[in-house]
Structure formats: structure tokens, C-alpha cells
Amino acid sequence: MDKQLDKLNKLEDKRQLETINLIASENYVSPAIREAMSSRLTNKYSEGYPGARYYPGNQYVDEVETLAQKEALKTFNLKNSTWGVNVQPYSGSPANFAVYAAVLEKNDTALGMALSSGGHLTHGFKVSHSGRFFNFFQYGVDKNGLLNYEEVENLAQKYKPRLIVCGASAYSRIINFIKLSKIAKKYNTLLMVDIAHIAGLVATGVHPSPFSAKSGQALADIVTTTTHKTLRGPRGAIIFGRAELMPAINKSIFPGHQGGPHNHQTLAIAQAFIEAQTPKFKQYTVQIIKNTKTLAKELQKLNFNIVSGGTDNHLFLLDLTNKGVSGGDAEKLLEKNNIIANRNTVPNDPRKPFDPSGIRIGTPACTTRGMKEKEMKKIAQLIDKALCGQDVKNEAKKLAMEFPTP
Numbered sequence: 055m056d057k058q059l060d061k062l063n064k065l066e067d068k069r070q071l072e073t074i075n076l077i078a079s080e081n082y083v084s085p086a087i088r089e090a091m092s093s094r095l096t097n098k099y100s101e102g103y104p105g106a107r108y109y110p111g112n113q114y115v116d117e118v119e120t121l122a123q124k125e126a127l128k129t130f131n132l133k134n135s136t137w138g139v140n141v142q143p144y145s146g147s148p149a150n151f152a153v154y155a156a157v158l159e160k161n162d163t164a165l166g167m168a169l170s171s172g173g174h175l176t177h178g179f180k181v182s183h184s185g186r187f188f189n190f191f192q193y194g195v196d197k198n199g200l201l202n203y204e205e206v207e208n209l210a211q212k213y214k215p216r217l218i219v220c221g222a223s224a225y226s227r228i229i230n231f232i233k234l235s236k237i238a239k240k241y242n243t244l245l246m247v248d249i250a251h252i253a254g255l256v257a258t259g260v261h262p263s264p265f266s267a268k269s270g271q272a273l274a275d276i277v278t279t280t281t282h283k284t285l286r287g288p289r290g291a292i293i294f295g296r297a298e299l300m301p302a303i304n305k306s307i308f309p310g311h312q313g314g315p316h317n318h319q320t321l322a323i324a325q326a327f328i329e330a331q332t333p334k335f336k337q338y339t340v341q342i343i344k345n346t347k348t349l350a351k352e353l354q355k356l357n358f359n360i361v362s363g364g365t366d367n368h369l370f371l372l373d374l375t376n377k378g379v380s381g382g383d384a385e386k387l388l389e390k391n392n393i394i395a396n397r398n399t400v401p402n403d404p405r406k407p408f409d410p411s412g413i414r415i416g417t418p419a420c421t422t423r424g425m426k427e428k429e430m431k432k433i434a435q436l437i438d439k440a441l442c443g444q445d446v447k448n449e450a451k452k453l454a455m456e457f458p459t460p
């Protein structure tokens with residue numbers, strides 16, 4: 055590698071090693087996944103799908119992609135007679151847009167959770183192309199910070215959407231897919247669930263499934279997810295759809311949106327799914343929840359306000375209003391002390407999104423490094439001290455380095 059690039063690459067390794075990472079959407083992949091990402095599969099063009107490519111030389115690529123599909127379905131206990139999966143999306147945002155283009159016409163009406171309430175840009179926010187090309191109405195959370203299912207129903211009744219999108223990037227509570235599915239069925243609309251944040255938790259059953267209820271009742275029609283958050287795979291995304299929707303979804307990905315799939319990424323995604331089916335991964339996701347709950351409780355003891363009063367998953371939002379520090383300043387103070395967490399709007403935030411009132415805290419990355427409840431208690435103290443202006447850099451660095459990155 056070029057000397058300067060090699061230096062930067064090593065500096066990033068060092069930064070990761072020395073930092074306590076509380077960014078809820080980040081994680082560390084296994085050495086096997088890093089190996090897959092640097093494989094020679096990156097050299098290959100393979101527009102099309104297994105058995106129907108526009109280039110020769112794809113015998114092994116076909117097997118890799120078929121295997122990735124099989125492992126994806128297995129990870130979420132799905133039968134391939136009911137569900138199909140596309141493993142080619144480059145990442146989450148294009149995956150979501152490809153779904154909209156597959157099941158909606160331009161300017162069709164849809165519902166999505168507002169970004170300011172914990173939703174995602176691609177769920178119809180006005181500056182995202184999802185909000186530009188489709189007529190999205192946005193729902194949010196109620197006064198207790200809980201997803202406002204009543205608002206979803208009211209909007210569905212009023213606007214008769216063709217699609218209801220749910221899923222979040224800053225929501226700390228269990229999402230009730232049964233309720234959402236009932237609304238979708240009542241108003242005869244498709245239900246798409248974006249489980250990017252909680253995919254790892256769904257895979258092991260520590261968060262209810264959007265695919266079907268315990269009773270066997272069918273829920274979502276389409277489920278999208280990135281592969282690099284709680285699922286702990288490489289950057290990428292996949293789309294699950296009910297079998298009858300898959301031809302349109304596949305066409306929307308290729309040739310609709312993308313050219314050649316990133317085959318090294320597909321290899322790494324298959325590896326991630328194989329890892330996600332192990333008992334070790336299940337234990338990992340159970341520990342994520344224990345860690346998040348512990349960290350939230352410890353911060354509450356230190357007079358921090360948590361949106362919705364707590365957490366059921368891998369993250370929570372701190373509303374820093376009572377601490378007299380903005381989310382932007384908190385992010386900087388933490389980073390100065392080798393703790394990384396991103397600023398975030400809180401519901402009904404009086405401040406602007408560029409420097410909002412909150413900070414989002416997640417534990418998937420620390421949990422991958424082996425941290426447990428004891429370390430969470432310590433991290434709560436470090437956050438408190440750092441936000442009071444104390445210097446805890448060396449303490450944070452020492453703690454991070456006791457738990458090396460994989």
C-alpha cells in the first residue's frame with residue numbers, strides 16, 4: 055500500500071483501539087469478515103442474478119450469492135416458499151429507495167417515522183430523495199417518547215397510503231409489529247419494516263420478529279436491513295420480500311438502481327449470517343441488552359434524562375437539556391476524552407438538528423469487544439465526568455485498550 059495511505063490506515067486502527075465506541079450504528083467485524091472483504095471477489099463483474107448473469111466467469115460468484123441468500127433466510131427462520139431475499143444492495147439507503155421504486159409509483163403516498171422522532175432520512179424526510187419522489191407523511195412518538203401507533207392509524211385512515219414504513223435509528227423501545235401490521239391490513243396497505251438497527255437482536259429473538267408473530271400470523275410484507283450494525287457484518291444491505299413481491303424488488307435493484315453487485319461484500323455478508331446463527335452470537339445480543347440497560351440505569355442515577363425513560367434494545371437517547379450542555383458540545387467533550395457517541399435530536403427538540411439537545415448512546419460495539427455490566431458502570435462515570443469538563447482521557451483510553459478490537 056502507498057506509504058501515506060498505510061499510515062492513515064494504521065492511525066485509524068489505533069484510534070479505534072484507543073476509543074470507547076458508543077455509536078449505536080457501529081460495530082467491529084470478525085477477522086473472517088475482514089478477510090472476505092479483501093478477497094479477489096472484488097475483481098469480478100456479475101450484473102444479474104445467479105444463473106442469469108451478463109458476464110462470464112461467474113460460477114463461484116453464483117454459489118457465493120446463492121449461499122448468502124440461503125444463510126440470510128436461515129438466520130431469520132424464513133421459508134423460501136414464502137420469502138425471498140436480495141443480497142445485492144450496496145447499502146441501506148439504496149435498498150430502501152429500491153423498495154419504494156418497486157412498490158410505489160412516483161408521488162404515491164406512504165407513511166414513515168419522522169427523523170426528529172428517531173426515524174431515518176430514507177423514511178420520507180423531505181431532503182432525502184425518498185421524501186422528494188414520494189408523498190410521505192410522517193408519524194412520531196407520543197409525549198412519553200413512545201411510538202405513536204394511534205397517529206400511524208390516523209394518518210393511514212386519512213391519507214390511504216400504499217406503503218407504511220416503520221423502523222428507527224434512534225428509538226430505544228420494542229416496536230410492536232403486530233399493531234403496525236393490523237393497521238396495514240385494516241387500510242389495505244403494504245408494510246415495510248427497516249430493521250437496520252435491530253437486525254442482530256431480531257435474528258436471535260431478543261427483539262420480536264417483524265416477519266411473523268409467535269402465533270404464526272404474518273406481519274411485514276417487506277423487511278430491509280443493513281448488515282453492519284447489530285448484525286455485525288460488513289457494510290451492505292439486504293431486502294427480504296414476500297415471494298410475490300420479489301420479482302419487482304429484484305428488478306428494482308438490477309437493472310433499476312445498480313450495476314454489478316459487490317461480490318466481496320456478498321461473501322462477507324454470507325460469513326456474517328453464518329456467525330449470526332451461532333450460540334455465541336445469541337449470547338452477544340443478550341449481553342448488548344444487559345449492557346444498554348445497565349448503562350442507562352447508571353446514567354439515570356447521575357441525573358441524566360433518558361428519552362422514554364429507559365431502553366429495551368441496544369441504544370438510548372440522552373436528553374441533555376437539564377445538564378446545560380448541547381448535543382454538539384457533548385459530542386466534542388466526549389471525543390476529546392476518547393469516548394465516541396453522536397449528537398442526536400430528541401423528540402420535539404427546541405434546538406436545530408446540527409446542534410440538537412441529545413446524544414445517542416449504543417452498546418453493540420463495546421459488547422463486541424467483551425465489555426460487560428462492570429465496564430458499563432465505569433463508562434457512565436466517565437461520561438458524567440467528561441460532560442462536567444473533567445479530563446478522563448487516559449482513564450477512557452486505558453479501559454478501551456483492555457478490550458482490543460477484533
Ligand code: DSN
Nearest residue numbers: 078079146174223224
Ligand atoms: N447512519 C445510521 C445511524 O447512525 O443510525 C443510519 O443510517
